[in-house]
Amino acid sequence: MKTLVLDIQKDLFESSVLEQSVEIQFVSIDEMLAIKGIPCMLLGSKGIDDFAGTVRKLARANYQYGTGLIIINPPTDTDIGNAVDAPVSIIMKKRKASSFCKLSGFDGMGAESKYEIWSDGTIASSLSSGVMGIDDNKETVLLKYQPKNTSGAIFITTLKLLSYSGMTNETDRESLLNLLLTWENKQSLVKEDTTEEAEALDGTVMHAVAILSFSYNSTAPNKISAAMSRFFTLDCDMETVRQALDRLSFDLNATKENWTSKIEEYIDQAGHYFYAREIKEILEDEEAD
Secondary structure (H helix, E strand, C coil): CEEEEEHHHCCCHHHHHHHCCCEEEEECHHHHHHCCCCCEEEECCCCCCCHHHHHHHHHHHHHHHCCEEEEECCCCCCECCCCCCCCCCCEEEEEEEEEEEEECCCCCCCCCEEEEEEEEEEEECCCHHHEEEECCCCCEEEEEECCCCCCCEEEEECECCCCCCCCCCHHHHHHHHHHHHCCCCCCCCCCCCCCHHHHHHHHHHHHHHHHHHHHHCCCCHHHHHHHHHHHCCCCCCHHHHHHHHHHHHHHCCCCCCCHHHHHHHHHHHCCCHHHHHHHHHHHHHHHHC
């Protein structure tokens, strides 16, 4: 196995631990952005002046190259959702140390794969579809984010994968490192259906999700899904809404910070702004009552 690590993190203890398991190529940020086919790893924010900016550059490169960017132990109380182009926040939170971890979503892994790897933090985010590891309180400790129509992914974890501890089973730690570094994209790129009927249906769902997201000022799939049949002649489950939100995020290059303005512009260009405002006013009146 091989991974790219920034040369400014070469002297970290975590690098010496990682070298016991994989072949490391230490490179500059520019070199890392240019090399294709090798997963990248950020060993927290140590030595990195602009952590969010670095994550943003590497995330977009890995989305394009089809490789994984593994972010181990990002700084606490820092929102990196915007940095990975997610439409929602992704924030690390401190908690009491725990060594329990249940993993899912890896090829060949059963639903009850319990690992013993210590951590002292969790990941707070509404990206429930990307949860690949939880602790004994069912809090997220490993999260994958892969925008629609991209071949690469970001893995964010609070697990101490580059630390020796009596609370960690070394076999489990090595196994998870291997799973992350050998990850391969299984997401098929969505081909546009050229039939008018398919385009109309797809456009209708996208517009409806955008309108309700704007009206509710929310990206919560459950809330938007529940309101579909009320304001539109549509019945979309949460997964369909989640996919529409992901696609809107990708198509509009929308982030948490500019989500509202991007969605508002999208609705206006589609000619639905007046209707969206009406729904928003109805919801605001109901909330006031």
